[in-house]
Amino acid sequence: MKNHGIEIKNLQKDFQDVQALKGVSLKIDKPGLYGLIGPNGAGKTTLLKCVSSLLVPSAGEVFVNNQVVHTKDFSIRSRIGFLPEDSGLYEKLTAKDFLHIMAGMYGLSKEERKMRVKEVVEYVGINYSPSKVVKYLSTGQRRLLLFASILLHDPDILILDESLSGLDPINREHLTGLMRKLAEDKIVLFSSHILADIWRLCERIFVLNNGEMIVEDQPENILAQMSDDSFFLIPKNNLDQVKAFLETLSYVTNIRIQHDKIIFKLQNKSNISNLMKSILEEYELISFGPNIPDLDQIFTRMVNAS
Ligand SMILES: Nc1ncnc2c1ncn2[C@@H]1O[C@H](COP(=O)(O)OP(=O)(O)OP(=O)(O)O)[C@@H](O)[C@H]1O
Ligand SMILES: [Mg+2]
Known part of the structure; x- marks a missing residue:
């Protein structure tokens, strides 16, 4: 060696x-x-x-x-x-x-x-x-x-x-x-x-x-460390309506719109399947996943925080 x-x-x-x-x-x-x-x-x-x-x-x-x-x-x-x-x-x-x-x-x-x-x-x-x-x-x-x-x-x-x-x-x-x-x-x-x-x-x-x-x-x-445990979803249409719908769910917090995405947090990750079920009953989704900030954002955050 x-x-x-x-x-x-x-x-x-x-x-x-x-x-x-x-x-x-x-x-x-x-x-x-x-x-x-x-x-x-x-x-x-x-x-x-x-x-x-x-x-x-x-x-x-x-x-x-x-x-x-x-x-x-x-x-x-x-x-x-x-x-x-x-x-x-x-x-x-x-x-x-x-x-x-x-x-x-x-x-x-x-x-x-x-x-x-x-x-x-x-x-x-x-x-x-x-x-x-x-x-x-x-x-x-x-x-x-x-x-x-x-x-x-x-x-x-x-x-x-x-x-x-x-x-x-x-x-x-x-x-x-x-x-x-x-x-x-x-x-x-x-x-x-x-x-x-x-x-x-x-x-x-x-x-x-x-x-x-x-x-x-x-x-x-x-x-x-840099991601804040939030999720995103992209509805096929009715962005504002989906946002309003999320606001009626007690376990969904910190809801905001970013371009064509809705970003939010869940009180508990076990709420994911309930959430998906209730959304899909009413709306079509293009995409859903953990909201990972892009690398440039992470870099800028690290540098600014130091
Ligand atoms: N020979 C030198 N004489 C004087 N200052 C220098 C010299 N070499 C580097 N520096 C200074 O030291 C600091 C660090 O420079 P360095 O080249 O190591 O940065 P860097 O991280 O490689 O940057 P870059 O991403 O632009 O390549 C800078 O402020 C630079 O101006
Ligand atoms: Mg260099």
């Missing part, structure tokens, strides 16, 4: 007068997908760079595989694959040469380089000619190339900053598929503004706001 893990203890990072991180702690001790979300300027990139040993913390400590991260310690870097948000590529090189140079930087011998470049090109599914010049690659093609480049040294930990932004749904699905596969035996920590991906993929979500960790939990727990 490998000694996998990231541990951050009271991490602070100041840039002149900006406190980008104000004492953040987190612990990840097993392979899986972990999501980092937060508004622009929350400190996500700063945190990911501190873990990847590209920034020196102002205070606190970062451990990777139980070793303290130092910017000059290359043994740690060799265990991490970091995909930056805004990476400069060597524009004039071909995709293949770029991978060879990156493999060289990771210390792979000529023979190993050849083999690994071929392997990662196949693994990530680069579907354009590797002799294409980097300058002429599309956003999706570049991302795939960068993704391939951070796998060359077979790291245990992948740190991906906004790796899914700017991709079309097919490429996003492709990349998330790879991330899932890699997360079977690696820690994959990634930031994204695409909340649906984070929610769908991650076993744990970290929410940063203003340099502080405001929430850390499993997606389903965050949803449960």
